[in-house]
Amino acid sequence: MSTNALPAPVTKAGQDGLAALLADPGKALVALDFDGTLAPIVADPELARAHPNALGALVALAPRVAAVAVITGRPAEVAVRNGGFAGVPGLEHLVVLGHYGAERWDARSGEVTAPEAHPGVDAVRAELPGLLEGSGTWVEDKGRAVAVHTRRAADPQAAFDALREPLTGLAMRHGLIVEPGRMVLELRPPGMDKGAALTGFAREIGAGSVLFAGDDLGDLPAYAAVDTLRTSGTPGLLVCSGSDEVTELRERADLVVDGPEGVVELLSVLADRIG
The missing domain is CATH 3.30.70.1020 (Trehalose-6-phosphate phosphatase related protein; domain 2)
Structure with missing residues (x-):
């Protein structure tokens, strides 16, 4: 159990998004990038693994929200393997949207579905x-x-x-x-981005609020998707997994945390608050 306080978003929109998530977690979508967000960046991407505390934080949080979605440019099965997500009790609400949403792995079935490659x-x-x-x-x-x-x-x-x-x-x-x-x-291929994947999944589950955490330029479409959802009445919280290499997300985020360790701590604190 985390003993840290829940960090405060610096924007009004972010504060509203967090408040909506806490008020009705059963309708909340928590969406997360993988590399640089749940897993530290490493020189060889094949060696990337989720932060040691990530799985525990996800197991604590996932049953308390509508869904947790890992949205990544990696193949879904690679993210599942590197995250250690398969066959873990408590992760039934987890979905991995790989290849920017072109592939989908559902924890309930353990299967990957995908269209033909370009x-x-x-x-x-x-x-x-x-x-x-x-x-x-x-x-x-x-x-x-x-x-x-x-x-x-x-x-x-x-x-x-x-x-x-x-x-x-x-x-x-x-x-x-x-x-x-x-x-x-x-x-x-064009038309594959995290914004489209996030929007489609949020609509599919009827999300009442959305949290998205990312760290890189490929996460900007998801940031834009959250902005669009906000304008249509769905509160959202934009989290940046802090990096000095990419400033665009930091400048647009409602909340900046200290890399994957900070993301995992945020998830743990949310699970405790909702619990």
């Missing part, structure tokens, strides 16, 4: 090695998308800046888009 991803995958030769980058194959990581390069920011234009051209030739992030450029 053909442009295979074409891009074949051309990337020649384009990236000697760049010191690393390619993460996500199945329905590919991500070029520059964090291992001699100069990560210089590599990121140098590759952004050619990767954008490559993506466009094959009907894809480029999503920039924290030392990563992801090539993926």
Whole structure:
């Protein structure tokens, strides 16, 4: 059980969102990014794992709200594995929306559902090695998308800046888009973003309030979705998993916490308050 106080949002909209969540948690949707939010950022994404206290916080919170959704650019099954979510009692209200909502894993069934992959991803995958030769980058194959990581390069920011234009051209030739992030450029099909995934799921469950926590540029569409939900009468709280690498979320957030540890602590405090 957490003994910390519940942090106060700095905006009126955020205060209203938190108040609505606490007043009627049974209609609340708690939506979370994975990397950088539930899991610390690491040089090799394959080694990313949820914060050691994340699972306990989710088990405490999930039964008390309408749903918890992990919305990630990773394949759903990878997020489930790296989060340790499968077969955990108390997580029946958990859904993982992978590939920005193109895939869905439901804790109740343990199954992943997904449409056919975009053909442009295979074409891009074949051309990337020649384009990236000697760049010191690393390619993460996500199945329905590919991500070029520059964090291992001699100069990560210089590599990121140098590759952004050619990767954008490559993506466009094959009907894809480029999503920039924290030392990563992801090539993926258009129409896949966390905002659409969040909005669709919130409508599906009839959410009365929404909390979204993220840390990177790919989370901005989810921030925008919460803003839109607010204008239509659904209170929302925007949480930033603090990072000095990405300031846009910090500036737009109602509440900034200290990385994944701060997110996990917030979830634990919410579970205690609702309990």
